[in-house]
Amino acid sequence: MTEVTMPEKSRAVPFRGGGFRPRPVRFVGLGVFVVLIALVEWGTRAGWISALTLPRPSDVLATFGELYRSGALWEHLSVSLVRLSVGSAIGVSAGVGIGILIGLFSLIRAGLVPLVAALFPIPKIALLPLFVIWFGIDEGSKYALIALGTFTPTVVATYGAVDNVDRTLIRMGQSFGLSWLSIVRKIVLPGAMPGILSGLRISLAIGIILLVAAEMLGATHGVGSYILQAGSLYDLERLFAGVTILSVLGVTVSGLIGLVEKRVLNWRA
Amino acid sequence: MYLSLRGLSHSYGTTEVLSDISLTVPSGQIVCLVGPSGCGKSTLLRMVGGLERPDRGEVLQVGAPPEGCLNPLTFVFQDFALLPWRTVEGNIRVVLEDHRIRRERAKEIVADVLARTRLTDFARALPRQLSGGMKQRVAIARALAVNPAVMLMDEPLSALDAQTRELLMDDLVSLWSREPFTALYVTHNLSEAVRLGHQVVVLSRRPGRIREIVQIDTPLAERGLGNPELERHQKHLWEVMRDEARAADEELLDD
Ligand SMILES: Nc1ncnc2c1ncn2[C@@H]1O[C@H](COP(=O)(O)OP(=O)(O)O)[C@@H](O)[C@H]1O
Ligand SMILES: [Mg+2]
Numbered sequence: 001m002t003e004v005t006m007p008e009k010s011r012a013v014p015f016r017g018g019g020f021r022p023r024p025v026r027f028v029g030l031g032v033f034v035v036l037i038a039l040v041e042w043g044t045r046a047g048w049i050s051a052l053t054l055p056r057p058s059d060v061l062a063t064f065g066e067l068y069r070s071g072a073l074w075e076h077l078s079v080s081l082v083r084l085s086v087g088s089a090i091g092v093s094a095g096v097g098i099g100i101l102i103g104l105f106s107l108i109r110a111g112l113v114p115l116v117a118a119l120f121p122i123p124k125i126a127l128l129p130l131f132v133i134w135f136g137i138d139e140g141s142k143y144a145l146i147a148l149g150t151f152t153p154t155v156v157a158t159y160g161a162v163d164n165v166d167r168t169l170i171r172m173g174q175s176f177g178l179s180w181l182s183i184v185r186k187i188v189l190p191g192a193m194p195g196i197l198s199g200l201r202i203s204l205a206i207g208i209i210l211l212v213a214a215e216m217l218g219a220t221h222g223v224g225s226y227i228l229q230a231g232s233l234y235d236l237e238r239l240f241a242g243v244t245i246l247s248v249l250g251v252t253v254s255g256l257i258g259l260v261e262k263r264v265l266n267w268r269a
Numbered sequence: 270m271y272l273s274l275r276g277l278s279h280s281y282g283t284t285e286v287l288s289d290i291s292l293t294v295p296s297g298q299i300v301c302l303v304g305p306s307g308c309g310k311s312t313l314l315r316m317v318g319g320l321e322r323p324d325r326g327e328v329l330q331v332g333a334p335p336e337g338c339l340n341p342l343t344f345v346f347q348d349f350a351l352l353p354w355r356t357v358e359g360n361i362r363v364v365l366e367d368h369r370i371r372r373e374r375a376k377e378i379v380a381d382v383l384a385r386t387r388l389t390d391f392a393r394a395l396p397r398q399l400s401g402g403m404k405q406r407v408a409i410a411r412a413l414a415v416n417p418a419v420m421l422m423d424e425p426l427s428a429l430d431a432q433t434r435e436l437l438m439d440d441l442v443s444l445w446s447r448e449p450f451t452a453l454y455v456t457h458n459l460s461e462a463v464r465l466g467h468q469v470v471v472l473s474r475r476p477g478r479i480r481e482i483v484q485i486d487t488p489l490a491e492r493g494l495g496n497p498e499l500e501r502h503q504k505h506l507w508e509v510m511r512d513e514a515r516a517a518d519e520e521l522l523d524d
Contacts, residue, residue, distance in 0.1 A: 175320060177339075178363075190354045267355075267395050
């Protein structure tokens, strides 16, 4: 090609695309944690953060180590994990089941959607005394609280997910003469799975919040009761050690759901 | 087996969409249905396939479906309707699973239809990995797997680009030449209609009525690009349709 001489003054077309597209960036999240903790450590040591405002991270770590060595960590964690898993297993399975029924049957939808909408905004913690009367002060009331708390968001996410299943796929199933059950099992359920799983993230986070609430009454063990005891004694190191356990629990649960998503939803791009 | 449509009429609320459609889809032939958009072609096809009830009239299956037919009236959809969580193979198997077919027999059927649509190498691919043309070939393979008496195709090539459309038309022609199938084929593309149709049925704008039925006698295999006979038919069809299409186009503006 021959050299082209520009008759007028020219400039490159400015770039104005890009952005609006989150991509994974490694280690930045970890970095934020490290910087924050280092800052607090420095502040508490230098004295511009008073010991009454925030505990020193290294002290929290020491408390944590003690908790671990004494075996108390596992004692608290195991009871809490059982409560969380039993309660949320009941709540999530009932929620998915009823959510699918609401998604599939108009009558059930008309009957239950208002009820779910009425239950959703109730702070479940307020119902704890009631549950203690109904299910006893032991494990029963704790399971019930966590179950109800995880149930409502799961129902809402599930029937929303069922509503969003591509109707043309369902028509396809019908046009090939698939049975009703096959359509539900092979088209509706897998199609609703992304929505159900992202609902599960929220439900389980709520489950962890309610775990602490459930352990406010009649619990001697459990991460929640540990935190509450520390709080009432104004023992900030133990309080923070407990809160850290909950955070780690939350991150772990969310990571596990991420793994399940990767496996179950590998058909998505 | 062939299909006979008798006096089909239908309205959605107060809008009449189809009016007194009577038509025969003979065995072993492709009947193309053309008409301006919104004239009720898809509605008609859904009625023929039993996905919707007509207000008046009936669709009759005359005679017995062929031996080994699992689903006499089988759709091929414009948007493919593949299950994104199943592989190519899985998408075909899903329509066999409810029919209590032995495992080995199902395997044979899947292998056979994949070979006929030249998809054997892609058996384990997921739909998201396939181009539009390939997806539609999977959908066609799935339809062939149930050995249908009549295929109901709703603009099967409309979501594809022009080159892919040509390729798929060739595929359909060679599939038909090797083993003639019966199809009611909806399209708004006249060159598709004259390329594939033994008969072309022209519908008027809404409410859809039959304006004209054009018989095309040239064998499918001889309908290459630029065939003067086909050009003549296409020109004639366009003359019949032009005013309808314009009127339909202007109608949309005020509703
Ligand atoms: N389920 C429905 N409810 C109400 N109106 C509909 C429904 N389906 C189609 N229509 C209307 O019926 C007319 C014909 O639609 P359709 O059969 O999809 O036309 P075509 O496929 O020929 O473009 C359109 O005006 C459309 O808006
Ligand atoms: Mg249509």
